[in-house]
Amino acid sequence: MFKNYRIRDYDFKLILMLVALSAIGVMAIGSAEESLQTRQLAGVAAGIAAMIVISFCNYSVILRLNWLMYFGNIALLGLVMIVGDDANGAQRWLEIGGLRFQPSETAKILLILFFAQFIMKYKEKLNSFKMIAACAALIAVPWYMVKEQPALSTSIVLIVVFCVIMFAGGISWKLVLGVLAVIIPAVAIVISLALQPDNSVLEDYQRTRILAFINPEEYASEEAYQQLNSVMAIGSGQLDGKGYKNNEITSVKNGNFISEAETDFIFAVIGEEFGFKGCVVVIVLLFLVALECISIARKAKDTAGTIIAAGMGGLVAFQSFFNIGVATFLLPNTGLPLPFISYGLTSLLSLFIGMGFVLNVRLQAKKSNRERV
Secondary structure (H helix, E strand, C coil): CECCCCHHHCCHHHHHHHHHHHHHHHHHHHHHCHHHHHHHHHHHHHHHHHHHHHHCECHHHHHHHHHHHHHHHHHHHHHHHHHCEEECCEEEEEEECCEEECHHHHHHHHHHHHHHHHHHHCHHHCCCHHHHHHHHHHHHHHHHHHHCCCCHHHHHHHHHHHHHHHHHHCCCHHHHHHHHHHHHHHHHHHHHHHCCCCCCCCCHHHHHHHHHHHCCCCCCCCCCHHHHHHHHHHHHCCCCCCCCCCCCCCCCCCCCCCCCCCCCCHHHHHHHHHHHHHHHHHHHHHHHHHHHHHHHHHHCCCHHHHHHHHHHHHHHHHHHHHHHHHHCCCCCCCCCCCCCCCCCHHHHHHHHHHHHHHHHHHHCCCCCHHHHC
């Protein structure tokens, strides 16, 4: 389980970037909802501790339990469908032994770990129809269970991360381009049909959110309300922001006009209080974290390590893009947390655990010729 590692191979800069993002998150949450700040701080401390412990565990040994991870994941998602807690019309939470968590968040990490081992084992057959069909079937089950909660935004993230996993695993470019040639027009047609009344492709609230994105003026007092106020808050921060926990009566946040300020729209709080500079710092840090994961993926000792690091990098990058895109009204309202910043202990701990595996991949990375000499 544990190996002897060289301390110089430890990726301290990745840890520093994660700590910086988490610190910004704790500050922003303290401003958005002060009562949650202590819990988030405790979550960050627990997450960092778990990440460091896992970073010294040999991921190759842990991945031998990949089928246990997969079926455990299915079991948790199944329990959500049967006895999960209902909140705001969605059944996404599960309480076991007094511990309340969101299995759809842990599913992201468990699926990355599962496919890392599965694809490495059958890498030589990855570009065969049988293997691709098997991978598609394996992701389809948890994807459907997440979608039915309903959690459309999380199900979209699962598909994106799955695509990153397959690409990192070595799927042929010809297959990628062929699939894109079919999927892109198919998705456009499905979305067009889904927006028509009296169809069952999308839930009513999901359809309304897309329509609000297309025509925000018509839904200004309804579904577009959150995003319009978010954009107003970010814009009002201008270059330097209004200041942390400011008392300005013109503050969109202080007027309670930002819904879900501590979770989905935490970026609006950062934009208003820290301005354009604060927004740039957050975006750059998230970008560098994703880039560092990709860099580690390229140096991994095996396919499993490549998939773990690339999968985590893709998860951070795409989820950040979706969250910030919603906050700035570049995308329809989805309801995804901003990695390491939004309030949500399940998401926070899951991400730190995933990064622990990335750090272990780095510790076992292939050595360059210069290092061998």
